[in-house]
Amino acid sequence: MTEKSPPPEQAAPARNVRHLDPRTLRGIAHPLRMRILGSLRLDGPATASQLAERLGESSGATSYHLRQLAEYGFAEDDPELGKGRERWWRAITDGTYVDNDLARSTDPEVRGAYATFMHEHAGNHAAEVATWIATGQDWSEEWIEASDISDFTLSLTPALAAELKAKLHELAESYRALAPKDGTPNTAKVRLHTHLIPTRPTD
Known part of the structure; x- marks a missing residue:
């Protein structure tokens, strides 16, 4: 029996990646929970009120879904910031x-739950691209030239597509070691999307 290779997202030892099972998939497959978790990962720890402001939701809604994220092991209290009356949360x-x-x-x-998760994931990608298009003029010429929105059409077998996927993930992960030190000028968090999908079934 051939062992399954670990997914590329789990190959980099520096990253802590949650592998979903049926229970945790059902727990995370909610549009607002996914947006909250994405914000905690991208923007850092926050209170329910801060997340409500970021996401245009009520603090009651963000507070409830933060507790649900904690129950399923996706978020937790931040002990370094959770002082006083406000409860701070961070992604696990x-x-x-x-x-x-x-x-x-x-x-x-x-x-x-899988369908909900994937549709919301794709919707978040689309929203990020739309935000870039709407706000690109606020960035420097250097960043505008460095950005990219492209698509490619290739004829591949499933084996070649899997190989390409693995190489793309490996290349992206290799840039984590090259990340500039905190405080380096002109550094931004970059979002890289990959969508490798067949266009129609074949006989």
Whole structure:
């Protein structure tokens, strides 16, 4: 029996990636929870009120969903900031990995949660690209030239597509070691999206 290679997201030892199972998938597959967790990972620790302001939601809603994220092991209290009356929250892991096998689960609830998770994930990607297009003029010419929105059409077998996916992930992960030190001028958090998908079934 051939062992399955670890997913590229889990290959980098410096990253703490949560591998979803049916229970945790159902726990995270909610649009607001995914947005809250994404904000905690990208923007750092926050209170329910701060997240409500960031996301245009009520603090009651963000507070409830933060508790749900904590119950499923995605968020926790930040002891360094949680002083006084305000409760600060932080993400427990750096990323999330969902196995495509969950899309073929015999449990319709799990399949539904997988669909919700993936649709919201794709929607977040689209929103990030739309935000860049709307605010690109606020960035320097250097950053505008460094940015990219491209697509490619290739003829591949599943094996070649899997190889390409692995190489793309490996290349992206290799840049973590090159990250500038805190305080380096003209440094920004960069979001890199990859969508490697077949366009139509073949015989």
